[in-house]
Amino acid sequence: MFGNVLNLSVGGQINFCCKTNLLQNSNMPKMARYLIITVKQLNKFCMKRIILGLLMLLVGITTANSQTAKKIWSLEECINYALANNLQIKQQQLLVNVANEDLLQSKMNLLPNLNGGATHSYNYGQTVDRYTNQFATARVQSNNFYLQSQITVFNGFQLLNTVRQNQLKLKSSQYDADKYKNDIALTIATSYLQVLYYQEMLDIANNQLSITNQQVDRMVKMVDAGTMAKGDLLTIEAQASAEELTVVESKNQLDIAYLTLTQMLDLPSTEGFDIERPQINLPDTPSILESPDKISAYAMENRPEIKSARLNVESSDIGLKKALGYISPTLSLNGSWATGYSGASKDVKATYLGFTESTYQTLSGEAVLEPNYHLDYKTRSFRKQFKDNDNKTIGLSLSIPIFNNWQVQSGIAKSKIAIKNAELNLEITKNQVDKNIRQAYLDALAALNKHQAAVKKVTASEESFKYSEQKFNVGLLNSVDYNNTKMELSKAQSELLQAKYDYIFKTKVLDFYLDKPLTLK
Secondary structure (H helix, E strand, O other): OOEEEEEEOOOOOEEEEEEOOOOOOOOOOOOOOEEEEOHHHOOHHHHHHHHHHHHHHHHHHHHHHHHHHOEEEOHHHHHHHHHHHOHHHHHHHHHHHHHHHHHHHHHHOOOOEEEEEEEEEEEOOOEEOOOOOOEEOOOEEEEEEEEEEEEEEEOOOHHHHHHHHHHHHHHHHHHHHHHHHHHHHHHHHHHHHHHHHHHHHHHHHHHHHHHHHHHHHHHHHHHHHOOOOHHHHHHHHHHHHHHHHHHHHHHHHHHHHHHHHHHHOOOOOOOOEEEOOOOOOOOOOOOOOOOHHHHHHHHHHHOHHHHHHHHHHHHHHHHHHHHHHOOOOEEEEEEEEEEEEEOOOEEEEEEEEEEEEEEEEOOOOOEEEEEEEEEEEEEOOHHHHHHHOOEEEEEEEEEOOOOOOOHHHHHHHHHHHHHHHHHHHHHHHHHHHHHHHHHHHHHHHHHHHHHHHHHHHHHHHHHHHHHHHHHHHOOOOOHHHHHHHHHHHHHHHHHHHHHHHHHHHHHHHHHHHOOOOOOOO
C-alpha cells in the first residue's frame, strides 16, 4: 500500500520519506509526492511500523542465538556422556565399591582386635567389695576400666582364603561393571543408528512427496487446458495424500527414535538435542574382514563377562578351601588389662597416744600397759587405686570342632556344588558369546547380500521410473501405472536403506566383540 524509506542522519535527527497518495497538494506530481518530517512530527502509523520492525529484529536475533546454542551430538559424545552419567552404571560402580570394602575388611580381620570399656556404679546394702574382699554395707561407688585384645593365630587358613576370595570377587565385580558399560555403549549405538535411519527415511518420504507435488501442479495445468483427464489428476492427488501420511509417520518414528536416545542418556527432554549426521558411504564392494572363528577366539580371552565367569570359578574353589578350614582347630592369642576404683577401699592413719592400763595383769598382780592409738580411716584416692588395682592377663585358647550339627559337612558339600555351578555358568557364558558372534556374523553377511541386491534393484527402479515419468509427461502412460512405478522405486530405496543400516549395525556388533571403539567415522 505504501512504500517507506528510513533515513538516519548523523546529527541524530530521524527523517522519513513516506510516499503516499493521501496528500492533497495538487502542485506535487501524483507519482512522486514525498513528505519529509522530523522526529516531533512522526505519525502513529510510522511509529507502529518502527516498533514492529524492532520486535521482529529481536525475535530473529533470539532465534539465531538459540539455534547457535543447539548442541550437535556425535556417537562418541553420546557414549561418553552415558558412561559418565547413566544411573545404572553408577549403581554397578557402587557394587564395585562394596566389593572393595569387603576386601578391605577381610584384610583387617588378620589384625588383632582391641576393645575397651568402663563402668560406673553404686552399691546399696551388704556386698563383698571386689577390691578389698570385705563386706560393705553402706553405699559404695565403684569404677572399672579394661582393655582386651585377641588375634587368631590359626584357623585352617580361613582368614587368608577369605582375602583371596574377596580379591577375586572385586575383580569379578569390576568386569561385570565393564560388561554393563559395553552393553550400554552398544545400546546407545543402536539407538543412534535408529535415528540416522529414520532421518534418511524422512528424507526419502519428503523427496517422493516433492516429486508427486510437482506432478500434481503440472497435471492441474493440463486438466485446465483440457489435455489431461481429471481422473488422472485425482489419482495423483490421492498418491500425494498417501505420501503426506508417509511423511507424517516417518516424522513420528524419528521423534520416537530421538526420545529413546535421550532417555537412554537420561536427558530431561529432546528439546535442543540433535545428532551429527556423518556421511556413511559403504564401499563399492563391502565385506566382512574377520571370520567368526577368529572373532570368537578373541572374545573368549578378552570379553569381560567371560573373565568374570572364570574368576567366579576360582572364587568357588577358594570357597571350598574355606569350608574345609572349619574342620581345623582354632588357636587364638588373647590379652587384657584392667583396673578399678572402690569407695570401700580405705587408708588407715594411726596416731600414738601413749600407754594405758589394760584389763590384763601379770602373775604378780601388776597391771599390764598397752599402747593406745587413734585410728583415722580415709578413702584411698582414685589415682592410687588406679595404679594399685592394675591387672594384666595373656593367654592362648584352643577350640577344637567335634560336632556342630553337621554344619561343617553341609558347608563343604554346598561349596562343591557352587564350583560345579560356576563352571556351568562359565560354559553358558562362553556359548552365549559364541552364539551372539556367529549370529551377528550371519546377520551381517545376509545384510551384505541384501544390500548388494538392493543396490541393483534401486538402479533398475530408478531407470524404470525415469522412463515411466517421461512417458507419463507426454501422456503415453496412465497415472495408475506411473504411481506403481514410483511406489516400486520408493520401496526399493527403503529396502536399500534398511539393508545399509542393518549391515552397519551388525558389523558394529562384530567390532564390539573385538573391543574396537564404536564410531561412525
